Amino acid sequence: MPSYxxxxxxxxQLADCLSIPVFITxxxxxxxxxxxxxxxLLGKRFEDTGEMPVEVxxxxxxxxxxxxxxxxxxxxxLVKTLKDCYxxxxxxxxxxxxxxxxxxxxxxxPIIGRENKFLGAVAIFWKTKYNEN
Amino acid sequence: MKINLWGVxxxxxxxxxxxxxxxxxxxxxxxxxxxxxxxxxxxxxxxSFNNKDISTNKRVDVLLTHxxxxxxQGLGFFKPLFMPDLEVHIWGPSSTQSLHSRISRYLSPxxxxxxxxxxxxxxxxxxxxxxxFEIGHFNIHSTYVIHPGPTLGFRVKGKESVLTYIPDHExxxxxxxxxxxxxxxxxxxxxxxxxxxxxxxxxTDQEYTTKRGWGHxxxxxxxxxxxxxxxxxxxxGHHDPAHTDSxxxxxxxxxxxxxxxxxxxxxxxxxxxxELP
Numbered sequence: 262m263p264s265y266x267x268x269x270x271x272x273x274q275l276a277d278c279l280s281i282p283v284f285i286t287x288x289x290x291x292x293x294x295x296x297x298x299x300x301x302l303l304g305k306r307f308e309d310t311g312e313m314p315v316e317v318x319x320x321x322x323x324x325x326x327x328x329x330x331x332x333x334x335x336x337x338x339l340v341k342t343l344k345d346c347y348x349x350x351x352x353x354x355x356x357x358x359x360x361x362x363x364x365x366x367x368x369x370x371p372i373i374g375r376e377n378k379f380l381g382a383v384a385i386f387w388k389t390k391y392n393e394n
Numbered sequence: 395m396k397i398n399l400w401g402v403x404x405x406x407x408x409x410x411x412x413x414x415x416x417x418x419x420x421x422x423x424x425x426x427x428x429x430x431x432x433x434x435x436x437x438x439x440x441x442s443f444n445n446k447d448i449s450t451n452k453r454v455d456v457l458l459t460h461x462x463x464x465x466x467q468g469l470g471f472f473k474p475l476f477m478p479d480l481e482v483h484i485w486g487p488s489s490t491q492s493l494h495s496r497i498s499r500y501l502s503p504x505x506x507x508x509x510x511x512x513x514x515x516x517x518x519x520x521x522x523x524x525x526x527f528e529i530g531h532f533n534i535h536s537t538y539v540i541h542p543g544p545t546l547g548f549r550v551k552g553k554e555s556v557l558t559y560i561p562d563h564e565x566x567x568x569x570x571x572x573x574x575x576x577x578x579x580x581x582x583x584x585x586x587x588x589x590x591x592x593x594x595x596x597x598t599d600q601e602y603t604t605k606r607g608w609g610h611x612x613x614x615x616x617x618x619x620x621x622x623x624x625x626x627x628x629x630x631g632h633h634d635p636a637h638t639d640s641x642x643x644x645x646x647x648x649x650x651x652x653x654x655x656x657x658x659x660x661x662x663x664x665x666x667x668x669e670l671p
Contacts, residue, residue: 262577263577263583264576264577264578264579264580264582264583265577265578266524266538267537267538267539267540267580268538270540270578270579270580271540271567273568273578274567274568274569277568277569277570278568278569294578375487375488375489375523375538375544376488376523376524
């Protein structure tokens with residue numbers, strides 16, 4: 262497989278240096294990288310799982326609104342970004358792999374490369390405690 | 395394929411007596427095979443082209459990795475641009491502004507007296523990115539690599555052999571250096587199994603600790619990059635202008651003593667010629 266475009270590589274390098282969970286996907290939503298803080302949320306290590314198809318990682322979290330109603334995928338920021346190539350943001354609850362319920366904010370943005378090509382997307386998960394600080 | 399190194403110095407030309415052996419001209423090299431010729435980068439070293447007889451050539455191609463001054467400062471003194479019957483093709487990285495506009499920043503007053511539009515040659519500008527194209531029988535693949543601003547590396551395939559040219563490159567940028575997974579290495583595809591790899595090695599490992607993010611590599615990272623990509627012969631170039639001949643010679647010796655590698659490795663020397671099969 263050819264190497265990733267430089268814009269994707271640079272996003273991974275940035276993610277590697279951040280203390281907030283960052284997920285990077287290809288244009289189809291397949292998870293091609295997640296950083297150490299994201300490993301805590303997923304309950305998995307990137308070194309162990311490698312890349313994950315969208316249908317596998319997309320079901321790890323259970324996104325819910327304030328009334329515990331499950332949010333359909335098409336309303337999630339990353340799914341919207343992958344669909345329309347615009348940034349999206351939303352605050353909601355997730356039930357993690359360990360069964361913990363956490364309120365988070367997710368910011369997703371598209372990676373539009375130098376040649377105006379859509380290369381993938383990044384989702385940053387902000388635990389609400391960050392916002393409260 | 396013949397390769398002439400015309401400029402192997404990084405950042406700024408240096409004429410100091412203690413830099414005469416490795417040379418003080420900035421990035422430029424000539425690649426020829428049969429009647430085809432390519433100039434890679436237009437640093438001050440491109441002046442060597444002016445001594446070349448091109449009376450039988452109808453066109454000249456210049457491939458620019460990027461538009462930092464040490465890679466274009468020779469353009470204004472490049473004779474083909476002033477030859478009315480000659481086609482000059484300049485290939486450079488695409489960006490949000492046109493290549494014409496970016497080159498014009500340098501080739502216009504007050505920095506230079508002649509405007510691009512007034513150059514007498516038949517000038518053709520080509521914007522490239524992650525591209526494949528042919529010039530004569532050279533097959534060229536360009537790809538963006540890690541360096542501040544849009545910057546390309548080139549893979550030039552001739553009849554039998556492959557030259558990879560990445561004079562400004564920091565593939566180890568990030569928290570943990572060069573990634574072990576080849577998919578995540580900047581420039582990997584264009585350097586894979588190259589017969590000759592000309593690569594940035596501006597800093598010692600010690601210097602690099604204070605210059606991360608400046609867009610250049612230290613020696614041990616270049617060696618690692620060359621080993622991972624399976625290059626056969628590594629030329630370390632883009633020498634720091636502060637490194638004297640004696641220092642570079644000592645650094646090269648120390649590198650060979652400290653590291654073992656299964657490819658040829660040497661520091662680039664201005665004026666040296668290589669012939670690939």
